[in-house]
Amino acid sequence: MRTLTLNHEYAVDLSTFLAKLADPGIWEKLGSEASAEHLDPDTEMTVRTPMPKSELPAALASRLPKNTVLVEVYMIPGDVLADEAEIRMTARAAGVPVEIDAVLELSESGSETKLAAHAEISSSIPMFGAMIEQAVVPILEKRLRDRLRRFESA
Template structure:
């Protein structure tokens, strides 16, 4: 298992940022397909993003279907007590023997929000799992970092 951490600051308040994350149009503006399911008061957001084979290591790309996509599921809290909130995220892609489990911590900082992501990447392949994880982590880190930056602009 490999772990990656990312941090980002946003100008939105914590409650405004959570509302944006629970809005399908936010994810669509990032180039993903999104579906929201309200689980009062929370929102389960399923986000599907195409995974171009050209962005994958060749060892993985040869095993991916032509229309491979990353499927992320976020549980976004609807009620916030205090100045912090946590979002759970899981992700997988068909044909890629990797699971991602992340905890996203949001904290109100003045009028903005501080975001911290801790993601664990694991592979179910015996013997070769660590090599697969090692290949996937830099790609995942870049995609997540790009998305965090784009969320600030959407």
Template sequence: MRTLTLNHDYAEDLTTFLTKLADVAVWEKLGSEASAEHIDPDTEMTVRTPMPKTELPSALASRLPSETELVEVYMIPGDVLGTDAEVRMTARAAGVPVEIDAVLELHEVESATKLTAHAEISSSIPMFGAMIEQAVVPILQKRLSDRLQRFETA
């Protein structure tokens, strides 16, 4: 298992940020297909994003279907009290033997939101799992970092 931590600051308050995170239209602006299921008071957001084979290691890309997509599921709290919240996220892609579990820690400071993402990347392949995890970490780090930056302007 590999771990990854990313940080990003947003100019909006925590409630506005969580509302944006649970908005299908925002995800669609980022090039993803999204659907929301309301589980009172929370929202489960499923986000599907195409994964071009050119972004993956060639050994992995050659074994994947031509239209691979990353499926992320976010559990967004709907009843946040105070200045802290936690969003859970899992991600997977069909044909890719890797699972991602993440916690997004959100803290409101002076009407701005500070996000810290802690992700664990694990592979179910015996013996070669560590190599696959190592190859996927830089790809995930770049994609997640880009998404966090783009999410601010969406």
């Protein structure tokens, strides 16, 4: 298992940030397909994003279906206590022997929201799992950093 931690700050308050996360239209602006299921008071957001083979290691890309899609599921809280919130996220792609589990810790400071993302990347392939995890971490880090930056302007 590999871990990844990223931090980002947004120039919006926590409630506004959570509302953006729960808006399928915002995800669509970022090139993903999204659907929301409201589980009072929370929202389960399912996000589907195409994974171009050109962004993956050649050894992995050659074994994947032509139109591989990353499926992320976010559990977005509807009730926020004080100025903090926590979002759970899981991600996987059909044919990719990797699972991602993450916790997004959010805190409000003034009119800004600070995000700390902690992800665990694991592979179910015996013997070669560690190599696959090692190859996936930089790809995931790049995509996540890009999405965090783009999410602010969406």
